[in-house]
Every structure is written in structure tokens, then in C-alpha cells.
Amino acid sequence: MKVLAVTGYKPFEIGIFKQDDKALVYIKKTIEKRLISLIDEGLEWVLISGQLGAELWTAEVAYMLREEYPELKVAVITPFYDQEKKWKEPNQELYEAVLAQADYEASLTHRPYESPLQFKQKNQFFIQKSDALMLLYDPETEGSPKYMLDAAEKRREKDGYPIYFITMDDLRATVEEEDSRYNM
Secondary structure: OOEEEEEEOOHHHHOOOOOOOOHHHHHHHHHHHHHHHHHHOOOOEEEEOOOOOHHHHHHHHHHHHOOOOOOOEEEEEEOOOOOOOOOOHHHHHHHHHHHHHOOEEEEOOOOOOOOOHHHHHHHHHHHHHOOEEEEEOEOOEOOOOHHHHHHHHHHHHHHOOOEEEEOHHHHHHHHHHHHHHHOO
């Protein structure tokens, strides 16, 4: 696998409202462990659309991992121009910081937002252009990642497209591991 598409919950979908929320330490640690195992299997590119939450957190983790894995690259392909335009300033700053470090940046439709069809096109493009999908998502608790998952499941039926989940159970396991490490 060379290209991994990544998506997942937006912050508000999992109750995160600040960029310094302690839960992010565990979320990013879980993402880091998963990315390292995929890098060891040949991962070269992380593909995100720049959405708040799981996608930007994954980019931040990937940039941190570059110290040890300089060959890891990040592509940010947005569904439309100026997706961050209506976001709060701290979110815009995080987004700009992620874009500034990206190895590749583009907009899929080369236009500002026009319709939900742009998101559907983005999902189809990501599934078509990647070798696997990783989601910070628990199918038991639906949210916005459901639409990309639906596209991925259709492809999986055709050719066995791999889908990797980071679920709430994975996050709990990371919390327990990290807590036991510091409580010895």
C-alpha cells in the first residue's frame, strides 16, 4: 500500500471543542501507532481533504513522524476552494499550518462551494486514488465519515479495498496503555 486516504469524525462529533483537549493526546497517539504500522508495510502518502478533526490531526501526526520517516508525504486535496472560509480563526490557523507543510495541495473542483455533490465527488476520488482507507470512526456511532465509508465499502465489494478503523475501543486501549505506562 502506497496511498492511504484518511477521514473521520469532526471535533464536535466526538465532543472536542478546543485544540488543547486532553483527548487529542490519545487520539493522536492511536493515529501514530496505526500510521507507523502502515509505514512499515510501505505507506508513502497520506491523503486528506483538510477537514477539521481526524484529517488535520492525522496530518499533524504525519508531520511529526517525518523526523523518523522522512519519506512519508501528505497530500491535501480539498473538495472546493476556501473550505475554511467560515471556520473560526484558531481552526483556520491550524488548517493553514497543515497546508504549509503539505507535499501536495490542490482543490478537486477548482471552484468555491456550490453543492453537496462536491463532497460526493471528493469521496469517490479519494477511494479511487488510494490503496486503502483509514477512518477515526465507530460504525456504532454514525457521523459525517459514513459517506466516505459507503464509497469505500462499494469498492471493497469489487476488489477487496482495505478499510482500517480507529474506534472508540482503540482509543480506550491507548488511554489504558498510556496510563499504565505512567502509573507504574
